[in-house]
Amino acid sequence: MISQLSWKIGGQQGEGVESTDRIFSTALNRLGYYLYGYRHFSSRIKGGHTNNKIRISTKPIRAISDDLDILVAFDQESIDLNAHELHTNGVIVADAKFNPVVPEGATARLFAVPITAIAEELGTSLMKNMVASGASWALLGLPLEVFNKAVEEEFGRKGAAVVEKNIEAVRRGAEFVLEQAGGPLEQFRLEPADGKQKLFMIGNDAMALGSLAAGCRIMSAYPITPASEIMEYLIKKLPKFGGTVVQTEDEIAAATMAIGANYAGVRTMTASAGPGLSLMMEAIGLAGMTETPLVIVDTQRGGPSTGLPTKQEQSDVNAMIYGTHGEIPKIIISPSSIEECFYDMIEAFNLSEQYQCPVIVLTDLQLSLGKQSCEMLDYNRIVIDRGKLASDVPPLETHAQFKRYELTEDGVSPRVIPGEKGGLHHVTGVEHDEIGRPSESSINRKKMMDKRLSKLNSLSITNAIHVDAPHEEPELLIVGMGSTGGTIDEARVRLEEAGIKTNHITVRQIYPFPTELFEPYADRASQIVVVENNATGQLADQIKLNVGCAAKVRNMLKYDGTPFLPSEIYSRSKELV
Incomplete structure (x- = not known):
């Protein structure tokens, strides 16, 4: 028996690769295995080669495997591009329809399965992904009823007839390959998993869930790869908690709307990738000057410009640090695991209000979109800290205004929600005095700059x-x-x-x-x-x-x-x- 193996499925985008991977990995998660996934996909809606790789282990893992045990191929291109990863005793499960050929020099064993033909016999070629799944699952010798349960969860909303058809496709694929192989392959027989319940999600979903737990109730954003899943998750979840997602016309509007909502007292965030963050830079400066909390997620991808929108990169560091004009306090944190994606979003909202400045959560495509196992989250760790948000302002002298930008020892001024009795003040993006009134005084300018920039002298984050x-x-x-x-x-x-x-x-x-x-x-x-x-x-x-x-x-x-x-x-x- 082995403690881990790797499985990959490849084909043309829109061919069912993603759903095959999802059901296959969900079934493994149900058994209690640790999983780490990687998606290679094209920057188009349909067409272009795509492959999903899953590493399966009895112990926690946080890296892609160097090699490959099983390759499921819907076309010859998938074999040609990925066969070099296969072990000497690796296996290719390929659709017989395209007459698959093992490249010269590769020693993998080929199982040509009539994947499309079986699916068409059952009524539609769309079910070929289930035939392929059944074939590769059978080679592992894992219980088919667990896989069928995952199929029910995937297709249950479409009715019992659709579920039964897909389960039949799984069974037919499994029977065909087992007849060819003479039974499950011993070299792929996994040690039993610990059976413990684990979460299995992408980093974007974990960050979205973390923002919800942090009390975020508005997200303003514009869709962009690889950040869109944060928006899509919250579109479904926020309304259940009295919140909403606003799809703005562009990233400039997304950032300024988030600033306005935060100013009004509602925890609000936005999320984007490099090109979108470029558009947000002026707004980030506005948040810094007005000392308004602002949480932004930057899911890094290949740049510059459109670059490689669906590929891994970590090239936004300089832009996030130096991108804004002028000098403002800002905080940039970078989670390194699925668990941290969740907890860091809670901390980001707290930091943003404690220090009244922009907080950027910097991830990368692999962490944002790679699906991974993680331990169950501890909701008892959630603490909400809104900083110096005043809810009861002491009476002011007649005609006096609230010192929203009061010079304080720690650089952080008291903050009020608009409409709070005694909290009247002015807000502007130009330099201002303690009550927010525009001021070009050189003495005032230096005091305000020193105040803002001193805020982070006492900064403390969890596990810096x-x-x-x-x-x-x-x-x-x-x-x-x-x-x-x-x-x-x-x-x-x-x-x-x-x-x-x-x-x-x-x-x-x-x-x-x-x-x-x-x-x-x-x-x-x-x-x-x-x-x-x-x-x-x-x-x-x-x-x-x-x-x-x-x-x-x-x-x-x-x-x-x-x-x-x-x-x-x-x-x-x-x-x-």
Whole structure:
């Protein structure tokens, strides 16, 4: 028996690849296995090669596998593009309709299954994804009734007849391949899972759920890959809690509407990707100047311009830090797991109100759209902190106005919801005095700038850096952010086995950089390897700028649109020692 394996399905976009993967992985989740998924898809609605890869394990996993055990192919292109990943004893389950051929040099065993023909016999070629699912599931020797239950959940809303047809398609696919193979394949027989209930979701859904739990009741946004699922999730859920989603005409409107709603006292967010964040920059400056809470999710993708809208990248770091004109306080945090996507959204709303500034939650496509297992969420950890939001303003002198921008020791001024008795004040995007009245006084300007910029002197976020540092003086300190964390962990196991001492830091507080926390680990390392999905080493530059150690820092960059594999980090790290 084995403790893990990897499964991939490929075909043309719109051919049922996504639904096949969804049902297959849902059934595995029901059995209690840990899963980690990766979607490779084209930036068009229909057509173009797409594949979904699922790693299945009896233990927690947070990385894509280097290789592949089973490939389900709806066309020859899927075989040609993905066969190189297959193990020596790997298997291809392919539709006999296109006369599949194993590429020269590949040793995988081919099962040509009449996938389309069986589906058409049952009434429609649309059911070929269920035939293919049944065939690959049968090779694992897992109970078919669990898979059928997942089919019922997927198609139940369409009626009992549709469910029965799809279950029949699964059965026919399973019977055909088992007859060819002589039964389930022993090399793919998985050890039993722990059977514990686990959540299985994408990062976008976790962030949407986190924002809901944080008390967000309005989302203003414009659809964009890979952020749209946040909006789609909240469209379904927010109305149940008295909230709403507003699809705006563009990202400029989305950001300014969020500012207005937050000013009115309603926790509001927006979400986008690089191109949308570019349009929001002026509004982010407005939130900083007016000291209005604002939570924004940036799901990074390949850029610049339209770039690679459906591919992995981490190239928005500089834009998020430096994009706004002028100087304002802002906070940038970066979750590195599905659980953190949930909890970080709650913290983002709290930070935004505590410090009255924009908070950007920076993810990447792999974390946002890669479906992963996570432990059940602990709702007892949810704490709502609205900062200095006054609900009972002391009486003011006659004709006096509320000091919305009062000069305080910690830089954070009292805040009121419009309409609060005694809370009358002026709000403007130009420089202003304590009651919000426009002012061009040089003395006032310096006081207000110092006030705003001093807010973050006492900033404290949960786990600003994740540290795994078993060695006092490591040969390598490997640093990453976002979805690279799990991949680095897996590579480090191999490096340690090779006798190379490594420590690992995942940076979660991107800005302001947590210099004091990071510095001791950097000082003790012989070399600092910074792993990031961009071409210029943006995180590495932040380390050099804030920590120093420039002579120690080595870039490990990947910007071809795909996530890092553990083997890549292992081999490239080994070369540095």
